[in-house]
Amino acid sequence: MSEERAIAALERSGIDFTVTRHGRVSSLVEAAAARGVDPGAVIKTLVVRRGEDDYLFVLVPGGRAISWPKLRALLGVNRMSMPDAATAKDVTGYERGTITPFGATRAWPVVVDGTISGTVSIGAGAHGVAAMVDAADLVTALGAQVAEVTEPE
Template structure:
């Protein structure tokens, strides 16, 4: 699956969602900070779409702002499970159709459930759109609604605090 296919799937899903969004194309970047600068937003406004494995053939997306990291204890408590893990890049590609760095819930091969950290709300955010250097800027509240996401405090400071 090429990045053109990924971008096409993500953009079609964004359009089908009824979201008001603006696509930004900036090519590959080396860091979240570079991506934020290229998109004209702060790192906190970049939303990372992380694939989390809950069990055999059971995954979910966790939306995390760029300045935060998943808090595994908080996420396990929310989901009522004792074990979660991040799949390797190959598995993430198999279950979403997107390479790491291009993953988005929009146009995923399977519509896995979505958990959004509460910090996604109340701001314009930039979320990946299925290809390297392609993103969609959307209203965070509308994003959460369009994805029927569960909203909760599931992150910690990126430095681990």
Template sequence: MSEQRALDAVVASGLEHIVTRHGRVGSLEEAAAVRGVQPRDIVKTMVVRRGEDDHLFVLVPGDRQISWPRLRAVLGVSRLSMPDAEAAREATGYARGTITPFGSSTAWPVVADATLTGDPDRIISLGAGAHGVAVSVNAEAALAHLGAQVADVTDPEASTAT
């Protein structure tokens, strides 16, 4: 079971954490409310493909999106892509929407957006291997445990307001 694998990995990490089981939610704001964090503290784990059987995780705050030019520059590559749902599952062992670097079937490198750092008390919430299950952890401690490369790789999410 994917959820158990993710949670076992969080426990094995030694990180202080809180598990939240809330079922499916309809928006970032709803997810943040049920998890007790701000929308910016919901962290999306994106799987990015650099090449054949070469992926990485990009940790993106909920209110931001990947800046492809910046991510390519940080990685020193000219092309990146997002794998389709089945390829992402094959690369991580997790279904899209449940992906987490914790307990992934392959320990791909992690790139975390720089906006996730700077506050030693910041708590972030990541998916935990199943829809509606999340784990809240200290951002700095989690990024250190994951060996994340921290870099400016996102832009603010495009506003839909007019």
């Protein structure tokens, strides 16, 4: 059901995308190999809690992690956190490892790291399902804010 919701949202967005399907993977390198892309083109969708019932999606390329000081400065907040798995599912409709802004149960704001470019692979609502999209189209479709909010892992 989650995969269908994500793909329907991608279709409604009007951007060009190609769905890739593969078995479960246990690492970034495995995901990249299964999708036929470099690890840096695999986009992780992270859910971040700003406050009470206030979340956002942060899109992070493979091999990078959120820089909390950069993200806090961008958003003008002092504290942020990552919700536990149950809360992340409650606020997005997706379980960890499948989260995507496309088809989420709430349209939380999206921040896309400024290092993301070219063709990228973003999760599509189920384990082993992803969408290949152009990064600029992704930003436009999501109405995302672009800012450098990551650092190398």
